[in-house]
Amino acid sequence: MTDQYSSTAAAPAAGDAAPAPGAPLLRVEDLEVVLPSGATPGVVIDKVSFVVDAGRTTGLIGESGSGKTMSAMSIVGLLPPEAETAGRVTWRSEDLLTAAAHRLRQVRGREIGVIFQDPLAALNPIQTIGRQIGEILRRGGMSRRQVRARVLELLDRVGIPDPDDRIDVYPHEMSGGMRQRVMIAMALAGEPQLIIADEPTTALDVTTQARILRLLADLREQEHMAMLLVSHDLRVMAHVADDVVVMYAGRVAERGPAREVLEHPRHPYTRALANNVPAVSTKSAIAEPLQGAPANPFDRPTGCAFHPRCPMARDRCRIEVPVLREVERGRFSACHYATELAS
Amino acid sequence: MTQSDILLAEAPGPAVPPARRRRRRPLAAIPYVIIGIYVLAAAIGPVLIDYDPVATEVTERLLPPGSATESGTAWLGTDAVGRDVLAQVVYGARTSFIIGIAVVTLCGLIGVALGAIAGYSGGLSDAVVSRTIDILMAFPGILLAIVIAGLLERGMHVVIIALSVGGWVGFARLSRSITMSTRERDWVDAARIMGVSKSATLTRHIVPFLAGSVVALATIELASAVLSEAALSFLGLGLPPDIVSWGQAIAGGREHLGTAWWITVFPGTALTILVICIGLVGDRLTRRFTRKRD
Numbered sequence: 212m213t214d215q216y217s218s219t220a221a222a223p224a225a226g227d228a229a230p231a232p233g234a235p236l237l238r239v240e241d242l243e244v245v246l247p248s249g250a251t252p253g254v255v256i257d258k259v260s261f262v263v264d265a266g267r268t269t270g271l272i273g274e275s276g277s278g279k280t281m282s283a284m285s286i287v288g289l290l291p292p293e294a295e296t297a298g299r300v301t302w303r304s305e306d307l308l309t310a311a312a313h314r315l316r317q318v319r320g321r322e323i324g325v326i327f328q329d330p331l332a333a334l335n336p337i338q339t340i341g342r343q344i345g346e347i348l349r350r351g352g353m354s355r356r357q358v359r360a361r362v363l364e365l366l367d368r369v370g371i372p373d374p375d376d377r378i379d380v381y382p383h384e385m386s387g388g389m390r391q392r393v394m395i396a397m398a399l400a401g402e403p404q405l406i407i408a409d410e411p412t413t414a415l416d417v418t419t420q421a422r423i424l425r426l427l428a429d430l431r432e433q434e435h436m437a438m439l440l441v442s443h444d445l446r447v448m449a450h451v452a453d454d455v456v457v458m459y460a461g462r463v464a465e466r467g468p469a470r471e472v473l474e475h476p477r478h479p480y481t482r483a484l485a486n487n488v489p490a491v492s493t494k495s496a497i498a499e500p501l502q503g504a505p506a507n508p509f510d511r512p513t514g515c516a517f518h519p520r521c522p523m524a525r526d527r528c529r530i531e532v533p534v535l536r537e538v539e540r541g542r543f544s545a546c547h548y549a550t551e552l553a554s
Numbered sequence: 555m556t557q558s559d560i561l562l563a564e565a566p567g568p569a570v571p572p573a574r575r576r577r578r579r580p581l582a583a584i585p586y587v588i589i590g591i592y593v594l595a596a597a598i599g600p601v602l603i604d605y606d607p608v609a610t611e612v613t614e615r616l617l618p619p620g621s622a623t624e625s626g627t628a629w630l631g632t633d634a635v636g637r638d639v640l641a642q643v644v645y646g647a648r649t650s651f652i653i654g655i656a657v658v659t660l661c662g663l664i665g666v667a668l669g670a671i672a673g674y675s676g677g678l679s680d681a682v683v684s685r686t687i688d689i690l691m692a693f694p695g696i697l698l699a700i701v702i703a704g705l706l707e708r709g710m711h712v713v714i715i716a717l718s719v720g721g722w723v724g725f726a727r728l729s730r731s732i733t734m735s736t737r738e739r740d741w742v743d744a745a746r747i748m749g750v751s752k753s754a755t756l757t758r759h760i761v762p763f764l765a766g767s768v769v770a771l772a773t774i775e776l777a778s779a780v781l782s783e784a785a786l787s788f789l790g791l792g793l794p795p796d797i798v799s800w801g802q803a804i805a806g807g808r809e810h811l812g813t814a815w816w817i818t819v820f821p822g823t824a825l826t827i828l829v830i831c832i833g834l835v836g837d838r839l840t841r842r843f844t845r846k847r848d
Binding site: 287289292316317318319320321325327329332333334335336337338346347350394397400401 | 740745747751763
């Protein structure tokens with residue numbers, strides 16, 4: 212699943228070209244999001260590029276404030292109203308950043324579905340879940356009866372027992388895991404080709420997390436969808452993602468196939484993250500926690516944003532911003548010394 | 555506008571079921587019972603009591619309460635031109651309710667619509683609505699109503715319009731602020747992401763959350779509309795003479811206050827009790843819908 216395009220080159224005509232067979236479903240190129248907060252505008256997303264291939268799960272990973280959620284939400288245009296964007300978000304062959312509002316509304320829900328982090332907050336408390344799941348279907352011109360039948364089917368699909376009883380229930384009457392299943396059913400209702408899942412399991416307990424992740428993986432496979440999974444949880448990523456994009460301070464630190472990236476990191480930040488996950492089975496001592504606090508995208512360190520916390524930082528890292536480059540087939544890293552990490 | 559300020563303090567949360575632990579307080583039901591009696595009187599009273607507001611009976615002028623007249627007993631006396639005071643109180647209740655409810659409905663619809671659109675869209679529409687509110691709030695509402703009622707032909711619709719011109723401001727302010735906070739909730743984002751149109755998002759995912767506070771404010775505004783209508787009628791503005799109104803009845807008894815107190819006192823008491831009871835209900839609703847969530 213390697214693509215020929217290199218993020219550093221930023222192919223100028225990529226937006227106009229018809230999608231070649233095997234081209235990625237979604238291609239984010241040099242995405243920039245600027246938030247004008249106070250006197251100095253903060254470049255919270257700085258030249259982020261990644262791709263989501265059809266039929267695969269791409270994970271966006273990073274600490275809080277690394278810009279992973281904002282990168283994902285800018286795809287569907289869910290940003291603060293004052294935010295300014297630059298770059299390209301190519302969905303099949305059209306740029307979503309410059310798409311007309313009515314076109315964006317067609318894409319949302321119908322072609323790209325979104326699962327939110329906190330299902331209780333993301334469900335309208337005064338509407339039954341059946342009504343909320345069916346909203347997009349009604350808009351599509353289905354009759355009341357068809358909508359209900361389809362909603363029941365969707366509830367069954369996401370593993371909610373007794374859909375007939377549950378369809379007329381309000382969100383507060385359900386458990387957290389069931390609510391998240393409702394959110395997933397809502398996202399599935401439009402039969403999207405891509406699902407953006409923003410920390411879909413963070414608000415759930417561990418056993419429920421595992422069930423929801425399995426459900427997502429199954430659905431992705433059966434419905435032939437692609438998924439963009441946003442999470443800070445490396446274990447979740449290791450289980451579900453095919454490709455990962457590691458973000459730090461609004462920039463991509465590293466991306467590539469999930470297993471390779473997590474097992475053989477080519478960026479010191481990924482390595483620190485991977486080392487921090489205690490392996491449950493081996494009872495190993497928790498490795499060196501990462502020193503210092505995550506960089507603030509509003510006040511990013513010069514050069515490589517990670518250099519104040521990096522164990523192998525050198526003078527060059529303080530001055531020169533490392534570009535994301537292909538260090539190995541399919542592997543991209545934004546570290547000056549990525550090759551050293553390989554050995 | 556002080557009442558709406560209280561309501562502005564806290565946006566309502568998700569529908570909280572009414573507290574079950576609420577103690578039974580029999581006294582709390584009194585305002586509801588009294589308002590119920592008024593509604594009943596306004597609804598069926600005119601069927602039971604026959605009254606012609608423009609017919610005068612010179613021989614039955616200024617009779618004290620309980621006097622016998624040609625058509626029966628004048629339980630609350632008669633006024634300076636021989637009209638039955640009880641009938642005026644009953645017919646006046648009907649007028650007050652019709653005007654009060656019409657004014658509140660009109661103000662509520664206009665105010666909620668403008669406030670919700672302004673709060674949800676922001677930008678130019680918000681600026682226009684907000685500045686209009688500011689301008690209207692610079693005038694005392696009753697002054698505006700006096701000017702409008704004075705300029706136009708007399709009629710019930712004129713009174714309704716005159717009182718509505720300034721009355722929607724409270725609803726708009728309340729709706730705007732609740733909309734602005736509800737807009738930030740995740741389910742609104744979720745609806746947007748599902749491709750739900752702007753107007754559907756507004757009507758289905760935001761406006762229902764205005765209901766509680768708007769009902770509370772509507773109750774308070776109803777009391778003030780009833781009072782304002784009486785004030786306009788007292789000044790002889792707005793309502794034509796063939797529509798009975800408490801304000802007109804009070805004004806008619808003013809000259810005889812020393813000798814025939816009943817002409818003024820009964821309609822005045824009716825007005826006072828109704829306004830107090832509606833106010834009590836309104837205060838209770840306000841407390842309930844602005845209560846802090848735990």
